[in-house]
Amino acid sequence: MLQKYVSAENGGGMGVTVDKDVASSWETFRLWRVSDSEFQFRTSQGQFLTCDGEGGSVSAIAGSSSIKETFYVERNYDNRVHIKLKNGNYLQATVANQLSADYPGMPGWDDNAATFEMTIVANYIHGDYQLANGYGHDKAKEVLKRHRNSFITIEDFIFLNRHGINTVRIPVGWWIAFDPNPPAPFIGGTLEALDNAFSWAQAYNIRCIIDLHAAPGSQNGMEHSASRDGSTGWPTSASYISQTLDVIDFLASRYGKHPTLLGIELLNEPSAASVSLDLLVSYYKQGYQIVRKYSSKVYVIVCQRIGNADPSELFQADIGSYNLVVDLHYYNLFDNFFVNMSPLDNIQFIYNSRETQLQALNSANGPLVFIGEWVNEWNVTNATQLDYQNFGRTQLEVYNAASFGWSYWTLKNDRKHWDFEWNIRNNYLQLGRSLQSSFPLFVLKKHMHTHI
Structure with a gap:
């Protein structure tokens, strides 16, 4: 064996060699799962490995994926794999350090030119796309139907009403506009779930904010925006942006006159590293006008960019003339700045910053x-219940001052301190008199889809 890494020269857009001693970004590929045994290999620059057929060399020049970019992966122990084309030809590393589809016959699992070692270096994306694509349509439909019928029910709205919560922020994915038959691999049923939420909310005098949490191509590369492989494609495609505006039109036309609708959030957490301010403001202005076609009263909510972005940037953008809201997300997490803070340090940060x-x-x-x-x-670590109560009380005190109120992430969660209901039932978060004020809105986010 060569004991070399497969490499996409220049990170993609060129040839493929088998000549690197150390693995870096050129030697790391994003796996697109097509089926249990079929995969596509995407380079760090976004191109796909491709091969014309028997005897052909593998290159990394395909801008999109189809049959020629789909490979069968056979697995054995110790991360060993064989990779072959649809016609049955196996890839091999040649003595000239090329990757070609011309291995003679069927390889064994010994040290031969067609046996590779594949190491999974990261597996951190477990969102809607991965759930549906991993289970397959029929099983995913069964799993999600069971989840939607049990995760959030009318009993949760009774709980919210009893504790003085007057609004829910409901995240949805772009594929809701295509329900009941959204594009693969997504599963229908989200529109019915949203309709149910509106009905239950209306019955218990609770308002709804619809939050577009996942845009086509992903606006931040995270699992909760349904990114397929951690990449952020939304800002790179005029088609994606146009499709997103169509989704806003769909939501505004369907719910714009509903008495329970309070606002529509045009996009959740666009990435500052990938989405330019000019592009985002242009999208927000168009989205604002679309909502206004259907309602003069509904609030239009625009979310700050996450990452290295100034929260005041959207206040200077002249997006809309009235009933406009800027959404800020405040976490004492996700940054090394907070890692070694004591309970008192965290509380002082809330007050001082x-x-x-x-x-x-x-x-x-x-x-x-x-x-x-x-x-x-x-x-x-090792925080007491009193520590949590003080931290929660501080946040409520400060965030109550926001002119449009606050929203907790999230109503239910497998991590108990992220679970609003658990916090209330176990006295870790004390609403008390914090809701007895004159501020116009106190909102709670209700999570309508699962993270697995």
């Missing part, structure tokens, strides 16, 4: 301010 920022934004002559996501969790 978050409260100061909120006061400045509230006093600006612009959109309303919405703390659209926060959670009573932190990086503190």
